[in-house]
Amino acid sequence: MQQREEKQLEASVESLISRVAHVKNALHSFIYKLENEYERLTWPSVLDNFALLSGQLNTINKLLKNEKTPSFRNQVIIPLLLSPDRDEDLAKLTEQRVPVFSHEIVPDYLRTKPDPEVEEQEKLLSAEATRIGPEVAQKQIQALNKLCSSLLEKLNNPRDDRDSESATLRQNKSSFNPADTNALVGAVAFGKGLSKCRPPGPVPGQGPMMSGGSNLQQVPIGGGSSQQAGMGGPVAPQQQGQPGKMPSSIKTNIKSASGSMHPYNR
Amino acid sequence: MEAPPVTVMPVTGGTINMMEYLLQGSVLDQALESLLHRLRGLCDNMEPETFTDHELVYLLKGQQGNPFILRARRSLSHPTAPWHLRYLGQPEVGDKSRHALVRNCVDVAASHSLPDFLNEMGFRMDHEFVASGHIFRKGAMKVVVSKLSRILVPGNTDNTERLSLSYLVELSVLAPAGQDTVSEDMRSFAEQLKPLVHLEKIDPSKQRH
Numbered sequence: 001m002q003q004r005e006e007k008q009l010e011a012s013v014e015s016l017i018s019r020v021a022h023v024k025n026a027l028h029s030f031i032y033k034l035e036n037e038y039e040r041l042t043w044p045s046v047l048d049n050f051a052l053l054s055g056q057l058n059t060i061n062k063l064l065k066n067e068k069t070p071s072f073r074n075q076v077i078i079p080l081l082l083s084p085d086r087d088e089d090l091a092k093l094t095e096q097r098v099p100v101f102s103h104e105i106v107p108d109y110l111r112t113k114p115d116p117e118v119e120e121q122e123k124l125l126s127a128e129a130t131r132i133g134p135e136v137a138q139k140q141i142q143a144l145n146k147l148c149s150s151l152l153e154k155l156n157n158p159r160d161d162r163d164s165e166s167a168t169l170r171q172n173k174s175s176f177n178p179a180d181t182n183a184l185v186g187a188v189a190f191g192k193g194l195s196k197c198r199p200p201g202p203v204p205g206q207g208p209m210m211s212g213g214s215n216l217q218q219v220p221i222g223g224g225s226s227q228q229a230g231m232g233g234p235v236a237p238q239q240q241g242q243p244g245k246m247p248s249s250i251k252t253n254i255k256s257a258s259g260s261m262h263p264y265n266r
Numbered sequence: 267m268e269a270p271p272v273t274v275m276p277v278t279g280g281t282i283n284m285m286e287y288l289l290q291g292s293v294l295d296q297a298l299e300s301l302l303h304r305l306r307g308l309c310d311n312m313e314p315e316t317f318t319d320h321e322l323v324y325l326l327k328g329q330q331g332n333p334f335i336l337r338a339r340r341s342l343s344h345p346t347a348p349w350h351l352r353y354l355g356q357p358e359v360g361d362k363s364r365h366a367l368v369r370n371c372v373d374v375a376a377s378h379s380l381p382d383f384l385n386e387m388g389f390r391m392d393h394e395f396v397a398s399g400h401i402f403r404k405g406a407m408k409v410v411v412s413k414l415s416r417i418l419v420p421g422n423t424d425n426t427e428r429l430s431l432s433y434l435v436e437l438s439v440l441a442p443a444g445q446d447t448v449s450e451d452m453r454s455f456a457e458q459l460k461p462l463v464h465l466e467k468i469d470p471s472k473q474r475h
Contacts (some may be wrong), residue, residue: 043307044458175297175462180432182468184292187414187429189470191323191393194416194429 005070012069019063023056077110286354286371287439287448289456289465292432293411301435301462302400305409308458309402317412318342318398320423322381324389336389338380342396342423348375357469366449367467371440396426399433406448407455410436435463 030049033041063069084102091099098105113119129137186192293301306314319339326334339350355370376383381391399412413433415426437456441448456465 174294175300176291176293176464177432178464180294180430181290181292181434181464183430184414184432184434185290185468185470187395188434191395194393194395 008068009070009075012063012066015063016060019056019060023053023060026052026056079106079110082106283443284371284373284440285358285368285443287366287368287441287452288467289366289437289452290468291435291456291459291463291465292430293435293463294432297462298411298433301411301433301459304459304462305400305402305411308455309404309409312403315401316343316399317401318396320394320396320417322394323392324384325392326387326389335392336384338376338384340378342398348377349380350374351376351380357471364446364449365453365467366439367469368449370443373440394420395429396423397434404455405451406439406441407452408438410434410438412436435459435465437465 026049030053033045033049064072079101082101082103084100086099087101090101098109114122132140183193187194302314318341320342321337321339324336324338326336328334335354337352337354339352341347351374353370353372358368358370385391394417396415396417397412398415399410401411402409411433414429416429417423418425418427437452439448439452459465
């Protein structure tokens, strides 16, 4: 009976040592990265390191909770020999971190009492617990149990029950609206929704000249816009009623301009 | 009809044919803060830059179908800075596997007489808007998060009204023609911004109607 327990203890201590060694290595490489490759470090790789550490801590937790692991609380470590001399084997074992097994390091490394702050908090909690009284405590336990069971129920229920809720939830949580995307892209690309002064009713049969739909009719005409000086004059009065005529007037303008600007080309 | 890659063509003068690779998406106002935080972490480490720009789009209607479009942009936060004139060509219909919208892009700076000059040339202003927001950079990639506002009275940039409750997010790269690795890099960067915002290739011609 005792032998089995001893074997179990040894095995669990071995696996715990190896897991802790993994965490130590991960921490070591992370600290090295933070100190030496500071400029080149990117946020995604920092996140990866943290994820690795959290995963390793999780495995340690699982290991400790494993039923095959004996309770370590029942074991007591007693130092048999303390000496102020340097111990080479110990130094090698601990990578030069603990060279001497002396009176100074024992209180730190073999400590079993929790930190003073933690002790204070535990005392407060146990005082609070005794103060409440058994009935109130029972009620609180029941409330907690009810919450947990309803949560479990929600999680375990079949999908079709949840789908309607999750659809609305997802809509509330979603951080972008595809309709907005299309509206914004349309606005930037060709001014959808940006121009004012619409002529009464869209004119049908505008032909290939009016690519871009009704927006091109809405070029701010006459009135307040000072940009309509110069060549805008002959175009403006024709724009309002008969967009069909506009192509011809522009053609004429352009022809005349090119004719006068390159007299030597032909 | 695509120009051969720059390495093959002898550089005899003129400008290199630059293409703009573009991915667009949007983000709702309430998610803007988290998007900005994420971008600050992912992009190059510099002070976040904000901008307020007034863009005017000019059209020249010729005899053929499509009008010629030029975009003039000036900064409202730096009034003395020169104007920026940009031409964007039609999106290239290459293979569908390319992840970003690719179009020819020509950028020049211009003086403050640009609107008058364009009017004299025969361009007409089609629409204008005010864009303000933040700009981030990562290597050659530029991420612009902007809020678009409609100008209520033409020419008056103080009186504006927001177009929608979302911010437009654009990821763009300016690169010479023929570099396809650019769109791969853009796609992997866009992956890192999900699920906050979905950056995708939005074909503007599909949006017209």
